[in-house]
Amino acid sequence: MDSSSEHWDPALTRLLASLREVQSGGEDVAFLSELLQSKQLHALVQVHNKIVAKGKDDKFYPLLSNAMQVTLEVFELLHNVVSVSKEYGELLSLLQKPHFQAILCTHDAVAQKDYYPHLPDIPPELDDEEETVKIVQLVKSDEPLGATIKTDEETGKIVIARVMHGGAADRSGLIHAGDEVIEVNGISVENKTPADVLSILQSSEGTITFKLVPSFGKGGSRESKVRVRALFNYNSSEDPYIPCKEAGLDFKKGDVLHIVSQDDAYWWQARREGDRVMRAGLIPSRALQEGRIIHERQTDPQTLDGKPALCSVSVTNSDCAPKTPCSPTPTATALLPCKSTPKVKKVIYDITENDDFDREMIPTYEEVARLYPRPGMVRPIVLVGAPGVGRNELRRRLIATDPEKYVTPIPFTSRPQKSSEPNGKDYMFVAREKMEQDIADGKFIEHGEYKGNLYGTSAESVETIVNSGRVCVLSPHWQALKMLRTPRLRPYIVFIRPPSQERLVETRTAANARSTFDKECSRAFTEEEFSDIVRSSNRINFLYGYMFDEEIVNEDLAAALSQLLKAAWRVQSEPLWVPASWVQ
Numbered sequence: 390m391d392s393s394s395e396h397w398d399p400a401l402t403r404l405l406a407s408l409r410e411v412q413s414g415g416e417d418v419a420f421l422s423e424l425l426q427s428k429q430l431h432a433l434v435q436v437h438n439k440i441v442a443k444g445k446d447d448k449f450y451p452l453l454s455n456a457m458q459v460t461l462e463v464f465e466l467l468h469n470v471v472s473v474s475k476e477y478g479e480l481l482s483l484l485q486k487p488h489f490q491a492i493l494c495t496h497d498a499v500a501q502k503d504y505y506p507h508l509p510d511i512p513p514e515l516d517d518e519e520e521t522v523k524i525v526q527l528v529k530s531d532e533p534l535g536a537t538i539k540t541d542e543e544t545g546k547i548v549i550a551r552v553m554h555g556g557a558a559d560r561s562g563l564i565h566a567g568d569e570v571i572e573v574n575g576i577s578v579e580n581k582t583p584a585d586v587l588s589i590l591q592s593s594e595g596t597i598t599f600k601l602v603p604s605f606g607k608g609g610s611r612e613s614k615v616r617v618r619a620l621f622n623y624n625s626s627e628d629p630y631i632p633c634k635e636a637g638l639d640f641k642k643g644d645v646l647h648i649v650s651q652d653d654a655y656w657w658q659a660r661r662e663g664d665r666v667m668r669a670g671l672i673p674s675r676a677l678q679e680g681r682i683i684h685e686r687q688t689d690p691q692t693l694d695g696k697p698a699l700c701s702v703s704v705t706n707s708d709c710a711p712k713t714p715c716s717p718t719p720t721a722t723a724l725l726p727c728k729s730t731p732k733v734k735k736v737i738y739d740i741t742e743n744d745d746f747d748r749e750m751i752p753t754y755e756e757v758a759r760l761y762p763r764p765g766m767v768r769p770i771v772l773v774g775a776p777g778v779g780r781n782e783l784r785r786r787l788i789a790t791d792p793e794k795y796v797t798p799i800p801f802t803s804r805p806q807k808s809s810e811p812n813g814k815d816y817m818f819v820a821r822e823k824m825e826q827d828i829a830d831g832k833f834i835e836h837g838e839y840k841g842n843l844y845g846t847s848a849e850s851v852e853t854i855v856n857s858g859r860v861c862v863l864s865p866h867w868q869a870l871k872m873l874r875t876p877r878l879r880p881y882i883v884f885i886r887p888p889s890q891e892r893l894v895e896t897r898t899a900a901n902a903r904s905t906f907d908k909e910c911s912r913a914f915t916e917e918e919f920s921d922i923v924r925s926s927n928r929i930n931f932l933y934g935y936m937f938d939e940e941i942v943n944e945d946l947a948a949a950l951s952q953l954l955k956a957a958w959r960v961q962s963e964p965l966w967v968p969a970s971w972v973q
């Protein structure tokens with residue numbers, strides 16, 4: 390040992406001293422002695438000691454793995470109070486800086502262990518010669534172990550079935566899927582069932598010691614980055630087939646889930662985006678869920694009628710099944726506002742396309758990605774809902790809050806231009822042949838015919854508004870949704886839902902609302918029309934619910950408008966989840 394060895398770690402020094410006492414051993418001892426004296430090992434031990442010393446007070450695992458999500462929540466809070474003080478504004482602009490957000494994203498990537506190198510699998514031959522056993526000791530706490538066990542079908546041995554990402558077992562880095570369990574707390578698990586092993590685990594206190602035969606090449610799987618939007622509700626406690634109920638992750642339709650592992654064909658591991666829990670939970674895979682829905686549809690066609698079924702789309706109203714349309718195919722929608730003063734509806738759409746297309750859509754998961762707002766390019770805001778629910782009223786009110794900013798496209802028409810009508814004010818006048826050709830070429834997001842003339846809204850007019858830095862607001866017929874929801878237009882779709890029928894009648898009667906089913910808009914809604922609004926709203930939700938970014942219940946107009954304004958602000962300022970194909 391040279392003079393620098395004075396500050397060596399006492400444990401290393403002791404080990405070296407005892408090595409010197411070993412007389413035999415020849416080359417092996419010399420090698421070990423050289424290794425123990427190497428500067429690299431010395432440095433490593435020092436680092437280790439420092440971490441251990443510091444770790445007595447600090448926790449070295451991250452408190453959360455979604456700092457960016459938390460920041461977004463802070464954005465929302467700050468937006469509401471930004472006018473109150475200069476400091477809030479400063480904080481908001483600091484949090485919006487790309488460098489700051491990059492740090493948070495990096496933090497989250499580290500917290501989610503998105504840094505493992507891809508090491509080649511250890512060749513299985515190495516294992517043939519001798520069986521390696523590892524002893525893993527974990528301190529028992531309130532937190533579940535985060536691993537499931539099963540009996541291997543071929544060998545009959547107890548093996549680790551899966552390790553939940555972010556759970557205690559995963560964080561230990563010592564237990565991997567496929568590891569064979571030999572003993573738990575000194576008790577052999579030979580010929581025991583998984584339930585027996587579970588009861589050993591449950592009854593043990595303090596530390597739990599596993600003796601495991603490691604499975605090579607399976608450990609440390611990197612977390613996937615896939616995010617999906619759930620298109621159905623899931624309650625693991627009602628799922629008789631989940632391998633481990635405690636490991637299940639419940640979610641609601643519309644929740645964004647981070648799929649951390651798709652290793653198992655039937656059971657994915659996921660976290661709810663925004664949750665602060667690091668441990669992932671089990672959810673049915675897309676294939677499993679699709680299979681279940683198809684099976685349910687075949688064995689119980691009633692589920693198509695909206696009866697809530699296990700793991701299936703939950704629909705609140707059974708009257709509105711696609712197979713039993715509750716109202717005739719809607720044929721009319723107003724393109725122009727129907728003001729309180731009686732006014733003839735100028736445009737009647739006759740969309741002959743049927744809506745069968747999406748009936749076969751199997752609602753499982755939609756892959757999503759964050760779309761960051763780009764200055765000067767705001768996504769169009771689309772208000773959809775049942776005819777008469779109040780889409781146009783809300784659109785008008787939104788535009789009235791800032792007519793320079795919120796704009797609606799000018800419709801095209803093939804009807805003759807009157808001398809008093811400047812082209813491009815209320816309508817863009819075009820020849821019928823040209824309009825027919827453009828419709829055939831898919832250039833219109835919606836169109837219809839009224840009294841022998843064509844009317845419609847072109848996709849290009851929407852894009853012109855978007856590119857001008859203003860916010861395009863549309864309230865199309867719901868059947869236009871399929872044309873609208875494209876990577877080109879990237880709309881933010883708000884579903885305007887009626888309140889309960891009772892409240893619908895009360896609010897509309899109190900406001901002297903005019904029926905949009907009456908071409909003159911000269912009378913109140915009838916009871917039957919109110920029922921139609923509620924029924925077709927449920928039907929639209931059943932068919933197209935997976936497309937909606939947000940839902941607003943139009944009960945109190947002022948409250949609905951305020952929610953719409955918040956949505957409009959979010960679209961302009963926050964990264965939002967959209968179909969992944971829109972971002973790539």
Ligand SMILES: Nc1ncnc2c1ncn2[C@@H]1O[C@H](COP(=O)(O)OP(=O)(O)OP(=O)(O)O)[C@@H](O)[C@H]1O
Nearest residue numbers: 723776777778779780781782900902903905944946
């Ligand atoms: N929350 C509300 N409370 C009271 N009245 C309302 C409310 N929302 C809308 N209305 C009134 O209901 C009537 C219909 O609204 P609106 O014209 O916006 O319906 P719409 O969804 O555009 O229907 P359509 O597509 O058939 O034209 C209008 O008289 C409107 O002022």
